[in-house]
Amino acid sequence: MDSPSPVSPIQSPALRRRGLMFILSSPSGAGKTTLSRMLLEQDPEIKLSVSVTTRPPRPGEVDGVHYHFRSDAEFDAMVEEDDFYEWAHVFGYRYGTPKGIIRAALKEGQDFLFDIDWQGTQQLYQKDQQDVVRVFILPPSIEELHRRLRSRATDSEEVIQSRMERARAEISHWDGYDYVVINDDVQQCFGKVREVLDAERMKRQRQTGLIPFVRELMAG
Structure with a gap:
């Protein structure tokens, strides 16, 4: 008896879409730079502005x-x-x-990554709301943020305190973002950031190829 032929997986058609401007912001020490580097290394569809x-x-x-x-x-x-x-x-x-x-x-269809603070985010959003996705990264606690800044061993105590004051000021703008993710584990946090990016790419208004695709489906 012949063995059944392997079934080829059905692949979704690649639809044209409009790119987006993906903003990552965080206070110093919360992991924005690390997450940005991971995203650029692992996602070929996005590049740094x-x-x-x-x-x-x-x-x-x-x-x-x-x-x-x-x-x-x-x-x-x-x-x-x-x-x-x-x-x-x-x-x-x-x-x-x-x-x-x-x-x-x-x-x-090109996506851009922006590693900017809340002021730059505000300016960008005011100019082009439809293409901007804003993600804010929070530390799990102020104590942990302080520990991370100390662990760098590159700054004086005075500089660290100055960074902590600025961090509190930046955190106060968390509600000006579309998504807020707590970075208590960098791999888990990165996974959530990727989920946000994937979901935003699938938004109906960004998938410019949907209209001709659906017309073809209905005509078939």
Whole structure:
């Protein structure tokens, strides 16, 4: 008797979708940088937002990869044309998040990760609410946050206390985010962050390929 042929798994069709701007914020020591690095390493569909800067490139830096390097005149033109979500002066140079470049990529389905504080989050959300997903990472306790900052062994007690004061101020803005995740275990926290990202990608309004797909289903 012949053995039954293996059944090929039914795969969901790959539908076109609009990209999103995924924001991770947290007080210093709560794990934002670690989670951002894990997400970039494990998810090929998302990349870190690349800023525009008037700073000259350093050895090894590539235009469009590390920064979009622009002259002062080009930066001025972008400001005049309202082509920044936000921009600021930093150590004698200007840095900004380019609106036109990101919007064009979002249309093609590219996701962007933003590792920014609550003020940058607020500015970004005011400019483009439909594409922004805001996630705030909380420590399990103030005591644990203090312990993590101390364990770095790189800062003086005065600096640590200053960071703790700033952390309390940042935590007070938790309710300005769509999702809040407590980082008591980095792997579990990362899993929850991935769940948020996966769910947001499946939102009906982001799946631009659904309309022609459903029309084809109904016509068949």
